Amino acid sequence: MANEKPSLNPCETNLLAWFRAKYSLDGHTSFENDRALWGYSSRKAGLCTIAKCHFEEESVRQDIDDILRSYQQENSFANILYGPSSTPINLKDILRKERHCMGPRFLPGMVLELRNLQLVGWVGERISDASVIREKGYPAALWQPKDSRKDATDIITELMSKGLAHTFGAFIEGELASSATLCISDGIAGIYEVVTKKEFRKRGGARAAVNAALGFAKDLNCDSSVLHSYSKVTGLYEKLGYQNIGNFTSMYYSRTRMESDRETGTVPA
Numbered sequence: 375m376a377n378e379k380p381s382l383n384p385c386e387t388n389l390l391a392w393f394r395a396k397y398s399l400d401g402h403t404s405f406e407n408d409r410a411l412w413g414y415s416s417r418k419a420g421l422c423t424i425a426k427c428h429f430e431e432e433s434v435r436q437d438i439d440d441i442l443r444s445y446q447q448e449n450s451f452a453n454i455l456y457g458p459s460s461t462p463i464n465l466k467d468i469l470r471k472e473r474h475c476m477g478p479r480f481l482p483g484m485v486l487e488l489r490n491l492q493l494v495g496w497v498g499e500r501i502s503d504a505s506v507i508r509e510k511g512y513p514a515a516l517w518q519p520k521d522s523r524k525d526a527t528d529i530i531t532e533l534m535s536k537g538l539a540h541t542f543g544a545f546i547e548g549e550l551a552s553s554a555t556l557c558i559s560d561g562i563a564g565i566y567e568v569v570t571k572k573e574f575r576k577r578g579g580a581r582a583a584v585n586a587a588l589g590f591a592k593d594l595n596c597d598s599s600v601l602h603s604y605s606k607v608t609g610l611y612e613k614l615g616y617q618n619i620g621n622f623t624s625m626y627y628s629r630t631r632m633e634s635d636r637e638t639g640t641v642p643a
């Protein structure tokens with residue numbers, strides 16, 4: 375049934391909420407249709423991402439063409455990120471073979487029930503004053519290319535000041551060693567931007583920052599926490615009790631590809 379929508383898993387719904395929050399900031403342009411959200415940013419640390427959580431089998435090629443054409447018009451590349459419930463057909467092959475997107479790269483979606491969560495060990499703290507992030511340095515900004523760092527710091531402080539995100543930190547030797555950012559939507563606590571500064575790694579900082587976010591979310595009666603991880607980092611989250619509930623697929627529509635598609639005035643037939 376074309377009109378019957380599959381239910382999205384909580385990782386997918388929270389990812390849409392997180393992108394919606396970022397796209398609401400100045401310098402971003404976004405588009406939304408049923409179960410899809412995509413956009414561009416004029417900001418260096420912005421988003422050029424499509425989050426599409428479900429493709430109808432019969433219209434998937436047309437959907438993809440429409441979205442890629444809009445990127446060409448904006449002169450933008452894109453990261454096409456879609457969740458495990460996306461489509462009953464092999465979207466990865468369509469994107470790779472027919473649209474020449476690069477990838478795939480797989481990002482495990484992970485979930486943790488919060489109801490019976492007992493926080494053990496070091497719990498970091500909430501950073502409610504954005505000036506702390508500016509003064510001490512936002513760990514997730516340092517993970518970005520140099521010319522995007524200021525913008526990444528601006529973006530997180532804007533999200534915090536609008537109440538769209540909460541940031542948690544672990545301090546080591548007086549420095550903001552690790553941080554984790556929380557985006558709550560529909561009782562689901564999404565964890566994003568978990569980074570420890572290089573010099574403070576392997577000292578429990580990331581776990582402490584995530585623990586602080588989880589404690590805060592539990593106090594707000596969130597039912598579960600979700601995140602999408604890198605394959606090589608799942609061990610960190612498994613130690614916190616998260617379980618894999620399926621892979622997100624990330625495919626890259628490169629600037630080179632976008633430019634050649636613009637020259638021919640089309641996306642591949």
Ligand SMILES: CC(C)(COP(=O)(O)OP(=O)(O)OC[C@H]1O[C@@H](n2cnc3c(N)ncnc32)[C@H](O)[C@@H]1OP(=O)(O)O)[C@@H](O)C(=O)NCCC(=O)NCCS
Pocket residue numbers: 517552567568569570571574575576577578579580581582602603604606607608609610611613
């Ligand atoms: C991944 C990262 C955040 C870990 O930070 P960290 O402060 O060194 O992690 P912690 O010291 O808090 O580790 C907590 C536990 O998770 C484990 N762990 C940490 N990173 C791990 C990894 N990559 N694989 C497996 N286990 C890991 C640790 O061994 C530790 O276990 P223990 O308590 O039994 O000793 C850090 O390496 C980093 O910033 N990487 C680059 C950014 C990144 O990949 N972020 C994750 C995005 S999803």
